[in-house]
Amino acid sequence: DVKVTQSSRYLVKRTGEKVFLECVQDMDHENMFWYRQDPGLGLRLIYFSYDVKMKEKGDIPEGYSVSREKKERFSLILESASTNQTSMYLCASSEQGANYGYTFGSGTRLTVV
């Protein structure tokens, strides 16, 4: 069964900490995405990547960075976590040219205290 795996289901971090959220896909997909999901705000794109070592800003990149050193792995980094970054984070992947067919991970619920 094809999968997008997010390393943690729940995380609690302190304000100011550097936080790493990891995402791995086993489908050899070129595209990978990071979203955050908040009640009433839907899915908001943070960063995406169309190739190894390539990254593009989404709609809300402030306070985040990403790393894609290998095709299967896309990491989201919160350089200095803040309470307004408490959210559900979702990773997704898709084939090149088939952008509608996103496969999502189960999400990481991050709480910053």
Add this chain to the structure above:
Amino acid sequence: QQQVKQSPQSLIVQKGGISIINCAYENTAFDYFPWYQQFPGKGPALLIAIRPDVSEKKEGRFTISFNKSAKQFSLHIMDSQPGDSATYFCAAIVGGSNYQLIWGAGTKLIIKP
């Protein structure tokens, strides 16, 4: 112009009834319209999708109706069941491009037994 407007925000339907969720868009370059279903604690999963050269697509109890002139599309769930209780997202994309999915805000559907 890039927005997809989804309504209602929440919906309660009796078991066996018809659930209807509506979406509207402005960008006439959109040429693929998927719907995603998200259960609590899970990432969204592709449910059904339609292209604008088709006015209706049916898969089991789920039907997408598409009105190109009105720039609207809707999801109908026939004979709604408690297991259909989930959050539903409509989306749109310029297919074959590197553009990302543009998401609606989501509809939380509750089916009452």
